[in-house]
Amino acid sequence: MAEPNNTPWPPSTPVPGSTPRSQSPAPPVPSLTPNATMTTIPLRSSPMVSNTSPSRPIVLHIGDPIKYNPKTYAEFSSAFEVVRPSTAERERSEFIVALKERRWGNFSAIFRPFWGTGGEMGRWDAELIDLLPDSVKVFASAGAGFDWADTKLLGEKGIIYCNSGLAAAEAVADFAVVMVISTFRYLPWCMNAATLPSLTSSTPDTPATASKAFQTCHAQATAVSHNPRGHVLGLIGFGNIGQQIAAKLGPGVFGMAIAYHDVIRKPAATEQQLHATFHATLDGLLQASDCVVLCTPASADGKPLITAAALRRMRPGTRFVNIARGSLVDEDALADALEQGIVGAAALDVHADEPRVNRRLIAMAGLDAGSGSGAQPGRVMLTCHNAGGTVETHIGFEELSMRNIMAVLKGGDAITPVNLHFLPSRT
Numbered sequence: 001m002a003e004p005n006n007t008p009w010p011p012s013t014p015v016p017g018s019t020p021r022s023q024s025p026a027p028p029v030p031s032l033t034p035n036a037t038m039t040t041i042p043l044r045s046s047p048m049v050s051n052t053s054p055s056r057p058i059v060l061h062i063g064d065p066i067k068y069n070p071k072t073y074a075e076f077s078s079a080f081e082v083v084r085p086s087t088a089e090r091e092r093s094e095f096i097v098a099l100k101e102r103r104w105g106n107f108s109a110i111f112r113p114f115w116g117t118g119g120e121m122g123r124w125d126a127e128l129i130d131l132l133p134d135s136v137k138v139f140a141s142a143g144a145g146f147d148w149a150d151t152k153l154l155g156e157k158g159i160i161y162c163n164s165g166l167a168a169a170e171a172v173a174d175f176a177v178v179m180v181i182s183t184f185r186y187l188p189w190c191m192n193a194a195t196l197p198s199l200t201s202s203t204p205d206t207p208a209t210a211s212k213a214f215q216t217c218h219a220q221a222t223a224v225s226h227n228p229r230g231h232v233l234g235l236i237g238f239g240n241i242g243q244q245i246a247a248k249l250g251p252g253v254f255g256m257a258i259a260y261h262d263v264i265r266k267p268a269a270t271e272q273q274l275h276a277t278f279h280a281t282l283d284g285l286l287q288a289s290d291c292v293v294l295c296t297p298a299s300a301d302g303k304p305l306i307t308a309a310a311l312r313r314m315r316p317g318t319r320f321v322n323i324a325r326g327s328l329v330d331e332d333a334l335a336d337a338l339e340q341g342i343v344g345a346a347a348l349d350v351h352a353d354e355p356r357v358n359r360r361l362i363a364m365a366g367l368d369a370g371s372g373s374g375a376q377p378g379r380v381m382l383t384c385h386n387a388g389g390t391v392e393t394h395i396g397f398e399e400l401s402m403r404n405i406m407a408v409l410k411g412g413d414a415i416t417p418v419n420l421h422f423l424p425s426r427t
């Protein structure tokens with residue numbers, strides 16, 4: 001459940017021209033800026049690589065060429081033979097054929113610097129992992145989440161998987177702040193009521209209807225909205241993302257009291273710095289929180305953590321935010337809990353069956369949702385898995401993935417490994 005590490009990144013001095021660091025007591029924030037103007041580096045596309053020992057270790061680069069960090073890439077590509085399969089070769093059936101025929105030689109690392117591309121072969125399960133040459137030592141990827149790869153199996157084969165959560169943490173935490181505020185202030189209600197005519201273009205609203213929606217929201221949303229200050233923010237998961245959310249919403253800034261649950265209790269210094277209270281059990285955290293935020297990796301078995309039973313542990317009217325993974329939530333149980341008032345408002349950036357969004361939750365995002373039920377309209381904010389998506393995140397994904405591979409292949413320690421506990425030498 002824990003986000004795997006809190007490694008300061010980058011380890012040395014900030015990149016010149018980087019964004020100023022926050023003055024708040026946040027944990028180390030990645031300072032990741034492009035090391036030159038944005039550019040797309042043309043790479044050789046998947047030449048057949050000889051199986052005899054290459055002079056430099058081979059890196060299998062899946063997805064688009066790198067765009068943002070040409071200086072680091074110059075270092076990377078002079079140290080390694082970078083081979084990049086074409087889009088067609090990345091489709092699962094062709095990828096499997098290529099792995100079987102060792103088309104890319106005995107590569108030492110797998111490099112996926114982007115979210116949007118490089119996932120064409122689908123889940124990295126036993127079917128793919130068993131075909132990897134024994135030479136592979138490290139798989140470094142974009143993305144905080146890693147539910148698309150069986151990191152246990154990779155670890156058992158001696159392959160270190162490195163995620164890039166550190167590069168996405170700030171963006172995800174910023175988005176979580178908006179979502180937490182939305183649950184206190186009913187932002188979907190406020191926004192939908194202001195834009196009503198454009199939402200119903202097939203049967204345009206009369207100015208009178210639109211102005212009624214505006215006036216109702218103006219008069220009534222105020223009566224149910226609250227300031228977050230003084231409420232308890234319950235974080236499920238207290239890795240880089242959870243800690244940055246705590247730094248942004250905690251006593252120094254928004255004034256929330258911070259509580260957390262994690263499988264690994266954080267050091268006393270971290271708890272003190274972030275004014276965070278540890279709860280040893282999930283139930284304990286749920287019972288103590290006014291707003292619960294999920295910021296933990298997907299369960300290894302894909303099962304939800306927020307089930308009907310967990311929802312029953314929450315205080316009546318608790319607010320709920322998910323910026324982690326949709327599979328962690330039983331969405332129908334959440335819709336039931338919203339209908340029953342156990343959950344007062346919710347904000348979900350991630351969904352169990354993306355790109356589909358639960359219809360009952362969509363209905364509760366709209367203005368009609370409140371009519372007759374006594375519940376507020378627009379009490380569910382729904383977004384399209386956007387939380388981590390900023391240019392700065394992408395810059396960081398590229399940079400961190402390259403740095404992880406350079407560290408491991410040069411004999412050092414990975415910066416952001418997530419599966420060391422599965423490696424044979426460590427068990």
Ligand SMILES: O=CC(=O)O
Pocket residue numbers: 142143144145146168388
């Ligand atoms: O969901 C986003 C990520 O895994 O980085």
